[in-house]
Amino acid sequence: MLTSVNAELLRALADPLRLRVVCLLARESLCTTHLVEETGARQTNLSNHLRVLREAGVVETEPCGRFTYYRLRPEALADLAVFLGGLGEGTREASVARRPCG
Template structure:
């Protein structure tokens, strides 16, 4: 069973706006202009959130002319899915186990 997960990744996804960005990028690659339109966030605020997501390995960038497109790094989320899947499996097994007191 896995015993650790990247805490920085969890912190990055814990913010509601960053989670919204990730959900949007799960559907398609978007530039900052699109993300501003979709989220209603200010561009500077959005840029800060995108930086956090980049540093956590959740999103990747792709220059396209004078724009930068962002895309989801699916591998990072797949690692989380594996971790939480293992936790869930362990939880099912642990439901029957009980350490004696005393």
């Protein structure tokens, strides 16, 4: 069942730049400066995307001096993986089930 949490996560990950950021953060924690270098995005644009990811619960921050590091919240992605896995299983079952018309 699609919950509002799943829908919010899917919307957050649907943007190509945000998905790129998530893929980068899957390898290591990075600060905004690193993410600007890696993505080529403008800092203000990137900050807006990071805010969306934070609000969706995908990333969390860690202050480090005058920098802020971002890292993934694995549990958020694990919950989404379980949801998507359930869709896959349901699809297998649905391929043989058919509701009669009329």
